[in-house]
Amino acid sequence: MSQNQVVVGAQWGDEGKGKVVDLLTEQADVIVRFQGGNNAGHTIVVGDKETILHLIPSGILHPDKTCLIGNGVVLDPEVFCRELDNLQGNGVSVGPERLKISHRTHLILPYHKRLDNLREKIRSGGDRIGTTGRGIGPAYEDKVSRVGIRAVDVLDEDLLRSKIAKALAEKNVLCEHYFGESPDTVEEVLQEVLPWTRRLKQHLADVSGEILWARNQGYNILFEGAQGTLLDVDHGTFPYVTSSNTVASNAAAGSGCGMHAIDEVVAVVKAYTTRVGGGPHPTEIEDGAGAHMQEKGAEYGATTGRKRRCGWLDLVCLRDAVRLNTPSRLAITKLDVLGGLSDIWVCTEYEHEGIRLTHPPQKEGGLQEVNPVYTRLDGWQEDISGVRSWVDLPRAAREYIQFIEDSLGVKAGYVSVGPAREQTLIR
Ligand code: GDP
Ligand code: IMO
Ligand code: MG
Numbered sequence: 001m002s003q004n005q006v007v008v009g010a011q012w013g014d015e016g017k018g019k020v021v022d023l024l025t026e027q028a029d030v031i032v033r034f035q036g037g038n039n040a041g042h043t044i045v046v047g048d049k050e051t052i053l054h055l056i057p058s059g060i061l062h063p064d065k066t067c068l069i070g071n072g073v074v075l076d077p078e079v080f081c082r083e084l085d086n087l088q089g090n091g092v093s094v095g096p097e098r099l100k101i102s103h104r105t106h107l108i109l110p111y112h113k114r115l116d117n118l119r120e121k122i123r124s125g126g127d128r129i130g131t132t133g134r135g136i137g138p139a140y141e142d143k144v145s146r147v148g149i150r151a152v153d154v155l156d157e158d159l160l161r162s163k164i165a166k167a168l169a170e171k172n173v174l175c176e177h178y179f180g181e182s183p184d185t186v187e188e189v190l191q192e193v194l195p196w197t198r199r200l201k202q203h204l205a206d207v208s209g210e211i212l213w214a215r216n217q218g219y220n221i222l223f224e225g226a227q228g229t230l231l232d233v234d235h236g237t238f239p240y241v242t243s244s245n246t247v248a249s250n251a252a253a254g255s256g257c258g259m260h261a262i263d264e265v266v267a268v269v270k271a272y273t274t275r276v277g278g279g280p281h282p283t284e285i286e287d288g289a290g291a292h293m294q295e296k297g298a299e300y301g302a303t304t305g306r307k308r309r310c311g312w313l314d315l316v317c318l319r320d321a322v323r324l325n326t327p328s329r330l331a332i333t334k335l336d337v338l339g340g341l342s343d344i345w346v347c348t349e350y351e352h353e354g355i356r357l358t359h360p361p362q363k364e365g366g367l368q369e370v371n372p373v374y375t376r377l378d379g380w381q382e383d384i385s386g387v388r389s390w391v392d393l394p395r396a397a398r399e400y401i402q403f404i405e406d407s408l409g410v411k412a413g414y415v416s417v418g419p420a421r422e423q424t425l426i427r
Pocket of ligand 1: 013014015016017040041042297301302333334337418
């Protein structure tokens with residue numbers, strides 16, 4: 001019987017999913033991305049080599065595993081080809097026999113990126129979502145409004161041309177008359193895209209069928225989430241969210257399997273909270289401990305290089321993440337980064353309009369109005385990056401993990417104390 005797991009981020013992304021997926025890939029045969037696109041930046045450290053993957057599943061560094069890109073992903077063909085080249089240049093095999101893209105995956109085309117950036121440009125200050133500028137939102141919009149271009153369309157150039165013409169019709173009106181920019185022509189778009197699509201064709205596959213086949217063989221499948229639960233388009237901090245469902249249950253719809261194909265959810269929780277881009281972050285701290293986390297945790301975006309906004313762990317938001325994903329285990333990452341702080345504060349409730357809340361307020365903008373209620377825990381001074389077993393952790397570090405487990409009612413199956421594979425305590 002295959003044992004299939006979903007790994008999702010429990011916060012605003014960058015929790016360390018890449019590291020956890022890479023670790024769990026040891027026991028998996030097939031690794032599947034099911035949502036998001038190259039807005040993701042998943043970092044994997046093997047030995048002294050760091051690899052950042054944006055689109056291709058993090059399992060690719062294990063040579064004997066198959067990697068699938070599901071229908072729920074939005075794929076930029078140019079980024080896909082560049083990522084292939086980079087991996088190949090580093091000696092990683094990325095042939096079509098081990099890297100497959102669903103025919104039904106929607107493509108990100110140049111006009112999606114343009115629109116994403118134009119929209120952000122005309123927004124000011126707090127109105128800005130702070131997107132990654134990768135065309136993610138506009139590509140998902142086209143899918144939902146039924147004018148999206150799917151990977152399978154590259155097999156028929158005439159169809160591709162006519163679909164691009166249809167998709168451009170409305171966008172060009174926006175470009176010219178709303179943004180005051182020049183329109184795109186179909187031929188310009190095709191010229192830019194066709195060189196990339198030639199390579200894409202080789203990787204097209206029936207991903208849903210591949211998953212069923214793997215299950216029938218008893219192979220283990222690992223579903224790799226991108227972004228984080230608080231960035232989910234339905235359940236996150238709307239409108240400061242990404243444009244896909246990032247929660248674990250989308251692994252089934254986003255890859256083409258039934259929900260019974262999934263046995264377990266692992267939620268990745270960073271030991272503190274970071275957010276990149278706009279939107280509320282109740283426990284954010286700009287100096288002191290925030291600066292400590294920023295520097296010691298090297299909190300710069302793996303995709304855009306932007307500074308991540310750091311703050312204390314927010315159990316109120318995490319309670320929502322547990323409710324939405326029903327994880328059986330947590331993977332708590334970056335515990336080492338908290339070492340050296342004398343006090344550690346954890347947000348256990350919010351105060352909002354005179355009452356205490358254990359879950360985030362439902363109304364839009366409500367998270368901007370809350371006051372976090374904190375509990376103080378002891379810090380530790382030791383460097384724990386070399387610790388490999390639970391009993392060798394300082395008492396205060398163990399108590400911190402236990403406090404999180406008790407508050408969320410979920411055990412931490414993994415505790416990460418550094419970026420490398422071996423810097424992990426498995427419980
Ligand atoms: P992802 O998007 O969730 O895969 O996370 P990112 O790769 O964007 O960001 C996580 C960063 O933290 C990466 O640079 C990782 O190498 C690093 N990292 C992961 N786990 C740990 C850890 O336990 N300790 C430290 N210090 N760094 C870690
Ligand atoms: P990984 O997989 C952190 C954020 C952006 C912005 C919002 C919308 O590495 O955890 P988008 O370009 O998706 O329309 O931007 O979502 N965002 C991420 N933040 N990690 C990510 O991915 C993110 N992907 C998108 O910063 O606030
Ligand atoms: Mg990331």
